[in-house]
Amino acid sequence: MPSAVIQPTAAHTATVIFAHGLGDEGASWRAAISGDYDYRKPGELTIPARLPHVKWIFPDAPEQAVTANFGTEMPSWFDMSNLPLPPELYLSKVVDDDESVKNGVQIIDDLVQAEVKAGIPESRIVVGGFSQGGALALAAGLGGKDWRTKSSGDESKLAGVVVLSGWMPVREKFKSRISPHAKSMPVLWGHGTADAVIYHKVGEISVELLQDQLGIVKHGAHDQLGAPGINFRSYERMGHASCKKEMDDLVTFLGSVVPQQQT
Numbered sequence: 359m360p361s362a363v364i365q366p367t368a369a370h371t372a373t374v375i376f377a378h379g380l381g382d383e384g385a386s387w388r389a390a391i392s393g394d395y396d397y398r399k400p401g402e403l404t405i406p407a408r409l410p411h412v413k414w415i416f417p418d419a420p421e422q423a424v425t426a427n428f429g430t431e432m433p434s435w436f437d438m439s440n441l442p443l444p445p446e447l448y449l450s451k452v453v454d455d456d457e458s459v460k461n462g463v464q465i466i467d468d469l470v471q472a473e474v475k476a477g478i479p480e481s482r483i484v485v486g487g488f489s490q491g492g493a494l495a496l497a498a499g500l501g502g503k504d505w506r507t508k509s510s511g512d513e514s515k516l517a518g519v520v521v522l523s524g525w526m527p528v529r530e531k532f533k534s535r536i537s538p539h540a541k542s543m544p545v546l547w548g549h550g551t552a553d554a555v556i557y558h559k560v561g562e563i564s565v566e567l568l569q570d571q572l573g574i575v576k577h578g579a580h581d582q583l584g585a586p587g588i589n590f591r592s593y594e595r596m597g598h599a600s601c602k603k604e605m606d607d608l609v610t611f612l613g614s615v616v617p618q619q620q621t
Contacts, residue, residue: 360384360417360418361384361415361416361417361418361469362383362384362385362387362388362415362416362418363388363413363414363415363416364388364391364392364406364413364414364416365413366406366410366411366412366413367406367407367410368410368411368618369411369619370411370413370478371411371478371482371616371618371619372409372411372412372413372478372482372483372484372517372612372616373412373413373414373415373473373478373482373483373484374412374413374414374415374483374484374485374486374520374612374616375415375417375466375469375470375473375483375484375485375486376391376414376415376416376485376486376487376488376491376495376520377416377417377419377435377462377466377485377486377487377488377490377491377492377494377495378416378418378419378433378487378488378491379487379488379489379490379491379492379523380419380424380432380433380434380435380438380441380489380490381427381432381433381434382419382433382488383418383419383433384415384416384417384418385416387416387488388414388416390600391405391406391414391416391605392404392405392406393405405605405608405609408609408613409609409612409613409618410618411616411618411619412612412616413473413478415469415473417465417466417469418433419433419434419435419462419465419491420433420434420465421433421434422434422437422458423437424437424438425437425438425439425455426438426439426440426441426453427441434490435458435459435462435465435490435491435493435494436454436455436458436459436461436462436490436494436527437454437455437458438453438454438455438490439451439453439455440453441453441555442554442555442556442557443525443555443556443557443560444557444559444560445557445559445560445563448525448529448557448560448563449563452528452529452530454493454527454528456528456531459493459494459497459505459527459528460505460506460507461507462494462497462498463494463497463498463501463505463506463507464506464507464508466485466494466495466498467498467506467508470483470485470498470514470516480514480515480516480517481515481516481517482517482616483516483517483616484516484517484518484519484520484612484615484616485498485499485516485519485520486519486520486521486522486546487520487521487522487524488522488523488524488600489522489523489524489555489556489598490524491524492520492521492522492523492524492525493521493524493525493526493527494527495519495520495521495524496519496521496524496525496526496527496545496564497527497528497532498519499516499518499519499543499545500519500536500537500540500543500545500568500574501532501535501536501537501540502535502536502537502538502540504531504534504535505535514539515537515539515542515543516543517544517615517616518543518544518545518546518584518611518612518615518616519543519544519545519546520545520546520547520548520608520611521545521546521547521548521561522547522548522549522600522604522608523548523549523550523553523555523556523561523598523599523600524547524549524556524561524564525556525560525561525564526564526567526568529564529567532567532568532571532572533571533572536572540572540574541572541573541574541575541586541587542586543586543587544583544584544585544586544587544589544611544614544615545574545587545588545589546583546584546589546591546607546608546611547561547565547588547589547590547591548591548592548593548600548604548607548608549561549562549590549591549592549593550592550593550595550596550597550598550599550601551592551593551594551595551596552595552596552597553596553597553598554597554598555597555598556598558592561590562590565588565590568588569588574587574588575587575588576588576590577589577590579591579592582614583607583610583611583614584610584611584613584614584615585614589611591604591607
């Protein structure tokens with residue numbers, strides 16, 4: 359699986375695996391995290407410089423036909439029947455193809471296991487993603503063995519999950535496929551209030567379903583980032599994109615769940 363990578367500049371003690379959105383590529387998010395699309399103030403450190411112990415992996419999704427785009431082949435973690443995704447559609451129809459979501463989860467699992475073999479324990483690995491990649495990260499991070507095509511999933515517990523502008527995929531089956539570690543998993547969920555692709559309300563509904571059906575704790579907007587449960591952060595006037603505040607929250611979250619270790 360081709361991946362863009364940011365190597366750590368200090369002793370490598372943690373890894374973030376971050377999945378891009380539909381039609382994109384890993385290099386775009388490597389550029390964003392590296393500071394190429396700069397939100398920084400003069401003299402402010404880049405994200406990799408603030409987290410020098412972290413290796414970042416931005417995998418490229420496989421090319422496959424996407425029903426929502428009239429069967430056009432493009433980089434995609436799984437097939438989807440509809441985009442944009444407003445709340446009424448999300449609640450009335452399952453837009454995600456179950457089997458291809460499982461295939462996407464296995465790609466993330468394989469990357470996790472490669473890091474484990476290289477010496478980074480699962481407890482020091484975070485999976486995350488944007489949009490479709492965020493939905494995939496949620497399934498990979500909170501899902502158990504029934505989300506997998508070959509790896510078990512139930513025994514492993516990652517350090518945390520990041521969902522940016524995403525949703526809970528295959529929602530009618532998510533509850534039955536949850537990992538025994540899901541309730542203790544720290545989750546950062548960021549979403550723009552002006553998102554016209556994956557509507558902000560879809561993010562809210564997804565978190566409410568996880569809270570009501572699965573008993574996962576939802577923290578308040580001002581609670582500390584990195585505690586077990588979901589910390590849902592809304593970003594005013596932000597569309598289907600990211601912003602400096604969201605990136606700052608991401609750094610704070612990662613600093614909490616995979617802090618730099620003294621060597």
